[in-house]
Amino acid sequence: MTRLDRVEETPRGPFAGPPLTPRTAVIWSVLRAELDRRGDAELTVLDVGGGTGGFAVPLARAGHRVTVVDASPDALAALTRRAAEAGVADRVVALQGDGDALAGLVEPASADLVLCHAVLEVVDDPTPVVAALATALRPGGAASVLVAGRAAAVLARAMTGHLEVAATLAADPAGSAGPRDTLRRRYDADGAAALLRAAGLEVEEIHGVRVLADLLPAPVADGQPGLLVELERTLAGRPPYRDLAAQLHLFARRPA
Numbered sequence: 001m002t003r004l005d006r007v008e009e010t011p012r013g014p015f016a017g018p019p020l021t022p023r024t025a026v027i028w029s030v031l032r033a034e035l036d037r038r039g040d041a042e043l044t045v046l047d048v049g050g051g052t053g054g055f056a057v058p059l060a061r062a063g064h065r066v067t068v069v070d071a072s073p074d075a076l077a078a079l080t081r082r083a084a085e086a087g088v089a090d091r092v093v094a095l096q097g098d099g100d101a102l103a104g105l106v107e108p109a110s111a112d113l114v115l116c117h118a119v120l121e122v123v124d125d126p127t128p129v130v131a132a133l134a135t136a137l138r139p140g141g142a143a144s145v146l147v148a149g150r151a152a153a154v155l156a157r158a159m160t161g162h163l164e165v166a167a168t169l170a171a172d173p174a175g176s177a178g179p180r181d182t183l184r185r186r187y188d189a190d191g192a193a194a195l196l197r198a199a200g201l202e203v204e205e206i207h208g209v210r211v212l213a214d215l216l217p218a219p220v221a222d223g224q225p226g227l228l229v230e231l232e233r234t235l236a237g238r239p240p241y242r243d244l245a246a247q248l249h250l251f252a253r254r255p256a
C-alpha cells in the first residue's frame with residue numbers, strides 16, 4: 001500500500017478534523033487554514049442550513065461555539081444527538097429557522113465564521129440569504145459557501161443519456177432542469193462569486209469539490225480512496241477542472 005492509497009485520518013496541524021473524504025477534503029483544507037490563522041481563539045461559528053452537523057460537530061470538537069440554523073426539525077434533532085454523542089452539546093446551539101430570516105435569530109456582526117453549504121440552490125431566493133450571512137459576520141469574519149455546480153450537472157445528465165434534460169439545464173438561466181428538478185438553481189464560479197460580492201463580501205478563494213468523485217465507477221473510487229482525495233485536492237483550484245466540479249466552494253470575507 002502506498003502513501004496515496006491510505007485515506008488520511010485527520011487533517012494535519014492542530015485542528016483534529018473528521019476523516020477526509022472526496023466530498024469534504026477540499027473544504028476542510030480551506031477551513032483548517034482559516035482556523036490555523038486564528039490561532040487558539042475560540043471562534044463563534046454560524047452554520048446556516050447546517051443540517052445534521054457534519055461540519056458543526058467537528059468544529060465544536062475543535063473548541064469553537066457553533067450555532068446551526070436549519071429549517072428542518074428532524075435535521076436539528078439529529079444534530080443535537082450527534083453533538084451529545086461527541087460530548088460537545090454545550091458548544092452547539094440548534095435553532096430552527098429560515099436562512100433569510102437570520103436577522104431575527106442571530107446578532108448582527110456576531111460571527112467569526114459563517115458556513116452555508118448546499119443551501120443557496122434550494123432556498124426561494126439566495127440574495128437575502130447571502131445578505132443575511134454577510135450581516136451576521138463580524139468585520140474580518142469569513143464565509144464558507146458551497147453551491148451546486150452547473151457544468152457538472154449538464155455533463156452528468158448527458159453522460160447518462162438524458163440529453164433533453166442536459167439541454168434544458170444548459171439553457172436555463174438559473175441552471176435548473178425545471179419543476180421536477182430537486183435544485184432550483186446551479187452556479188458557475190463567476191455567478192456564485194458575483195452573488196457574494198453583491199452582499200459586500202470579498203471572495204478570496206474558489207475551489208471545485210468533487211471534480212472526479214461523481215464520475216468514477218464505484219470500484220475505482222472505493223478502491224483507491226486516498227489517491228482520489230489527493231487528486232481532488234490537486235485539481236480543486238485549477239480551471240478548467242475546478243469549473244467541472246459537482247460543487248463550488250467559495251471562501252469570502254467581510255472587509256475589516
Ligand SMILES: C[S@@+](CC[C@H](N)C(=O)[O-])C[C@H]1O[C@@H](n2cnc3c(N)ncnc32)[C@H](O)[C@@H]1O
Binds near residue numbers: 049071097124
Ligand atoms: C443539502 S442539506 C445540506 C446540509 C449541510 N449544510 C451539509 O452540507 O451537509 C440542505 C439543508 O438546508 C436546510 N434548508 C433548506 N432551506 C432552508 C432555509 N430556507 N433556511 C434554513 N435552512 C434551510 C435543509 O433543512 C437541509 O438541512
